[in-house]
Amino acid sequence: MRRIALLALSLLAALPACRPAGSQTPTAVPTTDAARPAATLVGLTATLDRGSLPPDTTTRVVAQLRLDAGAIAPAARPPVDLALVIDTSGSMIGEPIAQARDAAIAMLEGLRPGDRITVVTFDTRVQVLVAPTVVGPQTSANIATQLQQMQARGTTDLAAGLATALQQVASAPLPGGAARIVVLGDGVPNDASTIPQLVAQAAASNIAISALGLGLEYDETLLAQLARGTGGRFHRIGEDETIAAAFRDEVFRIESVIATNLVLQLHPGPGVTIARVVGYASAPDTSRAHSVRLTDLSAGQHQDIFVELEVAGHAEGAPVELLDAIASYDDRATNAGHLEQRTFVGAEATVEHAHERNLEVERAAASARAAAATVEAIAQSRIGDFAGADTLLRDTETAVRAAAKETGDEALTRSADELAGLRKTLAGERKRYEKALADAEREARRHGAGDGTRAPTPAPHATMPPSDRDEVRRVHDKAMDAMQPR
Numbered sequence: 001m002r003r004i005a006l007l008a009l010s011l012l013a014a015l016p017a018c019r020p021a022g023s024q025t026p027t028a029v030p031t032t033d034a035a036r037p038a039a040t041l042v043g044l045t046a047t048l049d050r051g052s053l054p055p056d057t058t059t060r061v062v063a064q065l066r067l068d069a070g071a072i073a074p075a076a077r078p079p080v081d082l083a084l085v086i087d088t089s090g091s092m093i094g095e096p097i098a099q100a101r102d103a104a105i106a107m108l109e110g111l112r113p114g115d116r117i118t119v120v121t122f123d124t125r126v127q128v129l130v131a132p133t134v135v136g137p138q139t140s141a142n143i144a145t146q147l148q149q150m151q152a153r154g155t156t157d158l159a160a161g162l163a164t165a166l167q168q169v170a171s172a173p174l175p176g177g178a179a180r181i182v183v184l185g186d187g188v189p190n191d192a193s194t195i196p197q198l199v200a201q202a203a204a205s206n207i208a209i210s211a212l213g214l215g216l217e218y219d220e221t222l223l224a225q226l227a228r229g230t231g232g233r234f235h236r237i238g239e240d241e242t243i244a245a246a247f248r249d250e251v252f253r254i255e256s257v258i259a260t261n262l263v264l265q266l267h268p269g270p271g272v273t274i275a276r277v278v279g280y281a282s283a284p285d286t287s288r289a290h291s292v293r294l295t296d297l298s299a300g301q302h303q304d305i306f307v308e309l310e311v312a313g314h315a316e317g318a319p320v321e322l323l324d325a326i327a328s329y330d331d332r333a334t335n336a337g338h339l340e341q342r343t344f345v346g347a348e349a350t351v352e353h354a355h356e357r358n359l360e361v362e363r364a365a366a367s368a369r370a371a372a373a374t375v376e377a378i379a380q381s382r383i384g385d386f387a388g389a390d391t392l393l394r395d396t397e398t399a400v401r402a403a404a405k406e407t408g409d410e411a412l413t414r415s416a417d418e419l420a421g422l423r424k425t426l427a428g429e430r431k432r433y434e435k436a437l438a439d440a441e442r443e444a445r446r447h448g449a450g451d452g453t454r455a456p457t458p459a460p461h462a463t464m465p466p467s468d469r470d471e472v473r474r475v476h477d478k479a480m481d482a483m484q485p486r
Contacts, residue, residue, distance in 0.1 A: 041334070042259050042297065043068040044327045044341040049365065051356030055316040055349040060275070061309045063345050064361045065325055069258055069297040069485075078332060080111060080254055081132075081177035083118040083165040085158075087185040090123070091217065092152040096186060096243075103243035104147045107182075110251040111135045116174045117143060122161025124154030132168055158189035162198050162209075162226075170205045178332055179207040180254050183226060184243065186215040192222055199229035206261045206330070208232040208296055210253075212246050213477075216469065220476045221379045231262060231296050233484060236477040256298040258333040264305060265328070266290045269321030269346075271312035278306040278365065279372035279483050299333070301485040306365045314349035321346050359407050366403035367482065369396055370415040374422060374479035378472060384460045386430035393423040422475050425468050432463040 049062040084107065086100055108117060112135065119130035130146045133139050162183065169179050181202070189195075202209055210232040211223035220236070227234040233253065237246045266282075267289045268274050274282075274290050282290040294303060307323065314320050323345040331339050373396035377389040397419040404412035436458045461469065 041070050041331055041336075041339065042327065042329060042341055043070075044325065044343045046323070046325065046343045046345045047358060047361055048322075048345065048347060049358050049361040050347075051353035051358075053311060053314065053320055053347050053349045054354040055318070055351060056313040058313055059311045061311055061322065061347070062361060062365045063307045063309060063323055064364060065264070065305045065307060065343070066302055067262075067264075067294070067297060067305075067327055067341075068302045069299055071300040077255055078335070079174055079177040080115040080251075081169060081174035081179040082107075082111065082115065082251075082254070083120065083132075083169050083179075083181045085120050085122065085161050085165045085181060085183045086150065087156060087158070087161075087187060087214075088121040088123045088150055088152050089154055089156040089187055090152060091156070091187045091215070094152075096214065097150060097152040099243040100184060101147055101150050103184075103247040104150070105144050106244045107247040107251055108135070108140065108143055108147065110248055113137070116177060118165065118168045119143075119147065120161050120165045120168065121150060122157050122164075123152070124157060126157060126160045126164045128164060128168065132172065132174075134174075156185070156187045156189050157191075158183075158185060158222075159191060159194045159198065163194070166198060166202055166205070166207065169207060170201075178254070178257065178260060179205070181207060181209045181232075182212065182247070182250055183209060183223070184212045184214060185218050185223060186213070187217045188219045189222065192219070195222060195225070196229075199226060202230045203293060208260065210235070210250055212237055212243075212250070214243065216466065216473075219382070220473055220480075221375075221382050224375060224476070224480055225379075228295070228483075229293070231260065231293055233295060234477075234480050236473070253298055257296045258299050258331070259297040259329040260332055261338075262294040262296060262327065262329040264292050264294055265326040266292075266307060267324040267326075268309065269323060271314070272320075272322055273310040274323075275308040275310050278308065278368045279375075280305075294327075295485050297329075297485055303485040304364060304368070306368050316350060318349045319346060320349055362403060363407050363409050363412060366400050366407075366409075366412050367415060370400050370412075370419060371479040371482040373419065374475055375483065377422065377426070378476050381426050381429065382460055384433070386426060386433070386460075389426055390423060390430075393419050393426070397423065418475055418478075422472070425471055429461060429464050429468065433458065433460055436463055 045066050047064045053059050084104055088097065092100065104119060111117060115135045116132055117130060117135055118132045121127045121129050130143050133143055165181050208231040209226045211226040211234050213220055213223050213236045224234045235246060237243060266274055277290055277292055280292040282292050284290055297303065309322060311320065325343050327341045329339060331337060373392050377392045380389040397416050400412055400419065401416040404416060
């Protein structure tokens with residue numbers, strides 16, 4: 001059997017966060033029907049894209065880190081502290097608001113006694129339709145009556161609605177509860193400038209936000225940022241799906257979550273630099289380590305993270321310490337508290353196996369790059385950086401097409417084609433946007449705007465035809481699906 005000089009050691013013992021540094025003694029949890037060993041909750045393994053490193057050569061290496069959640073159903077899950085944040089602006093008039101009312105009631109019916117629900121609606125103003133209320137026989141009927149009062153009107157003040165929901169949930173946490181916010185939106189918010197601050201606040205309070213997009217006009221980039229920044233999930237409600245079905249799916253997902261507040265810490269070895277964590281905007285701290293927040297894991301799910309490493313050359317036969325990875329999370333299945341999983345990734349510098357490649361890792365990494373570039377390029381174009389989006393799409397398409405040729409993967413070829421198609425669509429929108437800006441400037445000069453006033457300028461994507469807008473949203477949502485746990 002051929003030797004592969006990959007030293008990837010997965011330490012499957014779950015380590016409480018308060019354990020003294022350097023200790024590797026696991027905390028035992030009795031194995032019963034009600035509680036499985038905490039070590040089986042989340043596994044962390046690592047695989048490299050090659051058998052060994054070429055000696056005396058600086059090398060780019062990709063490490064695939066996989067988090068696996070055990071197929072464990074909690075016997076008695078902790079209570080859910082759920083806040084619904086529902087868009088009731090004028091664009092929801094008619095069937096959408098009727099569906100939203102029915103869906104909120106269906107979600108209420110899916111909760112268990114002891115769970116808590118809060119409902120905030122936002123349009124021109126924000127209304128706390130249902131203050132934080134524990135679900136039970138004495139309260140459910142009154143909550144349902146309040147939900148029936150939802151009406152559509154006004155504009156879209158998403159930021160105020162989200163801020164109100166955060167205040168309601170964070171000011172009086174439900175003891176032992178898992179806090180969740182579910183946002184339903186079908187439009188572009190009046191002012192999104194405070195959203196990043198609210199995302200940071202939710203993440204610091206360990207409150208995951210799931211964002212559900214509805215209709216043709218929602219800001220997919222903004223909703224995706226809400227989810228990815230807090231450990232929540234993004235989902236587009238398609239034409240063949242009802243709001244009620246999406247809400248029920250979200251309740252089921254929340255009930256099956258076993259690992260929350262999931263953070264991956266990456267510590268590079270000597271002479272190793274983390275060049276990129278694919279799909280995450282991470283930056284090194286003073287010790288060169290990176291930290292990324294991940295989506296909560298439900299029972300039976302897994303998530304892959306791809307870390308690109310720049311490795312300095314080492315002498316022939318030398319062992320190379322590449323990466324320490326630590327996944328920390330809150331156990332929501334057996335109530336074992338805050339746990340950790342660790343893995344070490346190493347290799348050997350030798351010519352003997354330097355040309356051995358792991359094609360599966362190469363394929364998966366290229367696919368992850370394509371998805372991440374799609375989401376990032378659309379986000380760049382939404383703020384008017386069409387040049388940056390074009391460069392990113394061009395470079396990623398080239399790399400993905402090369403990977404498709406090397407691995408013979410037709411799926412990667414289709415991904416490269418989609419990147420090329422998105423690049424063409426955004427190039428067309430760039431021309432329309434720049435023309436609209438020039439027209440606005442010309443109109444301002446024609447009217448002699450010497451008093452400091454300016455004609456309104458269009459927002460990026462505002463001139464995009466419906467067919468192009470739908471195509472952008474389709475590829476964005478497909479990419480987001482690929483980036484979330486499976």
